[in-house]
Amino acid sequence: xxxxxxxxxxxxxxxxxxxxxxxxxxxxxxxxxxxxxxxxxxxxxxxxxxxxxxxxxxxxxxxxxxxxxxxxxxxxxxxxxxxxxxxxxxxxxxxxxxxxxxxxxxxxxxxxxxxxxxxxxxxxxxxxxxxxxxxxxxxxxxxxxxxxxxxxxxxxxxxxxxxxxxxxxxxxxxxxxxxxxxxxxxxxxxxxxxxxxxxxxxxxxxxxxxxxxxxxxxxxxxxxxxxxxxxxxxxxxxxxxxxxxxxxxxxxxxxxxxxxxxxxxxxxxxxxxxxxxxxxxxxxxxxxxxxxxxxxxxxxxxxxxxxxxxxxxxxxxxxxxxxxxxxxxxxxxxxxxxxxxxxxxxxxxxxxxxxxxxxxxxxxxxxxxxxxxxxxxxxxxxxxxxxxxxxxxxxxxx
Numbered sequence: 001x002x003x004x005x006x007x008x009x010x011x012x013x014x015x016x017x018x019x020x021x022x023x024x025x026x027x028x029x030x031x032x033x034x035x036x037x038x039x040x041x042x043x044x045x046x047x048x049x050x051x052x053x054x055x056x057x058x059x060x061x062x063x064x065x066x067x068x069x070x071x072x073x074x075x076x077x078x079x080x081x082x083x084x085x086x087x088x089x090x091x092x093x094x095x096x097x098x099x100x101x102x103x104x105x106x107x108x109x110x111x112x113x114x115x116x117x118x119x120x121x122x123x124x125x126x127x128x129x130x131x132x133x134x135x136x137x138x139x140x141x142x143x144x145x146x147x148x149x150x151x152x153x154x155x156x157x158x159x160x161x162x163x164x165x166x167x168x169x170x171x172x173x174x175x176x177x178x179x180x181x182x183x184x185x186x187x188x189x190x191x192x193x194x195x196x197x198x199x200x201x202x203x204x205x206x207x208x209x210x211x212x213x214x215x216x217x218x219x220x221x222x223x224x225x226x227x228x229x230x231x232x233x234x235x236x237x238x239x240x241x242x243x244x245x246x247x248x249x250x251x252x253x254x255x256x257x258x259x260x261x262x263x264x265x266x267x268x269x270x271x272x273x274x275x276x277x278x279x280x281x282x283x284x285x286x287x288x289x290x291x292x293x294x295x296x297x298x299x300x301x302x303x304x305x306x307x308x309x310x311x312x313x314x315x316x317x318x319x320x321x322x323x324x325x326x327x328x329x330x331x332x333x334x335x336x337x338x339x340x341x342x343x344x345x346x347x348x349x350x351x352x353x354x355x356x357x358x359x360x361x362x363x364x365x366x367x368x369x370x371x372x373x374x375x376x377x378x379x380x381x382x383x384x385x386x387x388x389x390x391x392x393x394x395x396x397x398x
Contacts (some may be wrong), residue, residue, distance in 0.1 A: 032387075050292055054284040056070070058284065081366070087375055107286050140373075147376075150170050154204055154325065174193060254288055293362075319383070331379070338361050
């Protein structure tokens with residue numbers, strides 16, 4: 001099945017949207033996908049409750065205020081709502097010309113992390129830049145800068161996806177971002193950006209041979225990167241057998257598993273986690289899912305990921321219903337980044353992959369991640385509003 005389009009033949013050929021007889025538009029009156037928007041706001045609002053529950057004790061001990069992290073998250077939530085509302089009613093097609101500037105800005109911000117006096121270090125990693133009393137994590141911005149660049153680059157000439165030479169600028173941009181993030185070091189976000197890069201190429205319709213040329217070297221490169229840094233090798237060892245070093249590298253994963261086990265099917269009850277009492281490090285950020293699992297149990301986590309899955313499903317439907325290639329790639333890329341990061345976080349806290357720091361989007365404490373993610377979701381909603389104003393274009397068979 002291929003969609004009819006008024007675009008060029010090359011663009012129509014490169015538009016690999018979902019199969020089916022016909023899909024109904026989300027809203028003929030231009031209101032957009034309100035279910036998608038509501039689910040995003042609901043998840044972010046739940047994040048406020050989860051952050052307070054996971055951080056109140058640590059905040060009281062460290063800062064003398066049990067609401068310290070909650071207040072910061074509330075500021076991020078309000079700013080995120082403002083950003084989401086601002087872009088939700090914006091004509092997203094005007095962003096096409098800002099793809100390259102967004103990429104350049106992302107690279108500059110990532111490079112500023114390594115400038116003495118500008119970059120801020122914490123727990124042996126330099127991942128933030130400071131402006132007065134505020135800090136920003138450039139890697140969170142870089143993900144979306146890369147998506148804007150990739151969507152705009154391929155929308156200009158979708159036929160570029162059909163040749164390896166045509167995808168080289170996107171590969172170069174993705175690799176440059178990954179290298180800078182890896183030097184912080186931040187292997188988790190590096191994996192996320194790499195997965196988004198490959199995913200967007202796949203969704204765009206890249207040839208299987210080109211995809212293999214990209215993926216095969218990466219598979220062999222991963223073990224090399226692990227062996228290159230002793231701390232990565234220690235984390236891998238802790239992943240294989242966390243009880244071999246229960247007070248060192250394996251400690252965090254063991255505490256996370258304790259929280260998951262303690263939650264059982266129905267949980268200990270909201271605000272009744274035991275692991276948050278300074279047993280589980282980063283309980284309000286990277287490992288907040290462990291606290292949620294302990295308090296709400298298996299069914300609570302199942303419900304949480306139902307909402308996450310619903311957002312991903314609606315986001316991909318919005319992309320599928322878009323009548324132009326730029327909107328398709330933009331909304332699909334943003335949704336993909338959200339999905340990949342959510343999955344990686346769940347795999348880490350459950351011990352399915354080696355421990356690495358990666359927030360659960362819209363939930364974990366961290367204003368940069370929250371504001372940027374909500375703004376990105378606002379763009380996806382803006383695409384759905386545009387879809388609603390246009391008569392849906394059906395599919396034809398070839």
